[in-house]
Amino acid sequence: MIDFARLAGAGMITPDDLQSQIADEFRLIKRPLLDNVRASSRSPEQRANLIMITSALAGEGKTFVAVNLALSIAMEMDYRVLLVEADARRPSVLSTLGLPASRGLIDVLVDPGVRLGDVLLRTSLPRLSVLPVGSHHARAAELLSSQSMTVLARELSSRYSDRIIIFDTPPILSSAEARALAMHVGQIVVVVAAGSTSNSALRHALETLESRPTVMTMLNKVTGSSQAYAREEYGGRPARATQA
Numbered sequence: 001m002i003d004f005a006r007l008a009g010a011g012m013i014t015p016d017d018l019q020s021q022i023a024d025e026f027r028l029i030k031r032p033l034l035d036n037v038r039a040s041s042r043s044p045e046q047r048a049n050l051i052m053i054t055s056a057l058a059g060e061g062k063t064f065v066a067v068n069l070a071l072s073i074a075m076e077m078d079y080r081v082l083l084v085e086a087d088a089r090r091p092s093v094l095s096t097l098g099l100p101a102s103r104g105l106i107d108v109l110v111d112p113g114v115r116l117g118d119v120l121l122r123t124s125l126p127r128l129s130v131l132p133v134g135s136h137h138a139r140a141a142e143l144l145s146s147q148s149m150t151v152l153a154r155e156l157s158s159r160y161s162d163r164i165i166i167f168d169t170p171p172i173l174s175s176a177e178a179r180a181l182a183m184h185v186g187q188i189v190v191v192v193a194a195g196s197t198s199n200s201a202l203r204h205a206l207e208t209l210e211s212r213p214t215v216m217t218m219l220n221k222v223t224g225s226s227q228a229y230a231r232e233e234y235g236g237r238p239a240r241a242t243q244a
């Protein structure tokens, strides 16, 4: 059961208030991503259905964005969604949704006997399932940047080609696993915390992703005083999420 009261408390999207400002903001954020999925439906090799959420640094709102994006797409029935907790250092997708820890990605990567279908979690939203990061492992970061992870990401894209697969990842500047995964997903959202991410950190993060075809920046944590700042083009589409 997803803990919707908890989501509401964190200012996130809930099914009984789809008129909220946050629900509106995520309608704008998801639109170009879903447009790209539709536009490349005849080119599965682009893997546009694999969408990675990252940022330059810690705490910019990656998990907040990944979970809200997944909820928005699943609740408004655009597509079925698989939300992947791909951050083994600070996993927080399950706790954000109020779901108990369980086996997941790492277990599939270390044990050939564990199959994806064994660890996918259904949720109380029929169109949303979750792939937890799984058991603690000393070499989790290496596993997430391994060739097996590449194979798994590709398998997810083709096996669940009718779903949007959203990866919540660690910060790209400090995580080799996020940089590795970036090479195999079709779309990347770089979350930028308004007023806190420095230009040089953002530039550096975007340089890391230079070879990738579809990278969208998203301004997050916009507050009253920085609304004007939010209206500036910020290296991409001026999508944003405000902070109450």
Ligand SMILES: Nc1ncnc2c1ncn2[C@@H]1O[C@H](COP(=O)(O)OP(=O)(O)OP(=O)(O)O)[C@@H](O)[C@H]1O
Binding pocket: 010, 011, 055, 057, 058, 059, 060, 061, 062, 063, 064, 065, 087, 090, 092, 170, 171, 220, 221, 222, 241, 242, 243, 244
């Ligand atoms: N737009 C927003 N409005 C309200 N709260 C927000 C917003 N964005 C992020 N937060 C809050 O800020 C905190 C940090 O966000 P979050 O955990 O999503 O960041 P993160 O980038 O995933 O961090 P980490 O690098 O640790 O994984 C959380 O408490 C989250 O609920």
Ligand SMILES: [Mg+2]
Binding pocket: 062, 063, 064, 087, 090, 092, 168
């Ligand atoms: Mg996070």
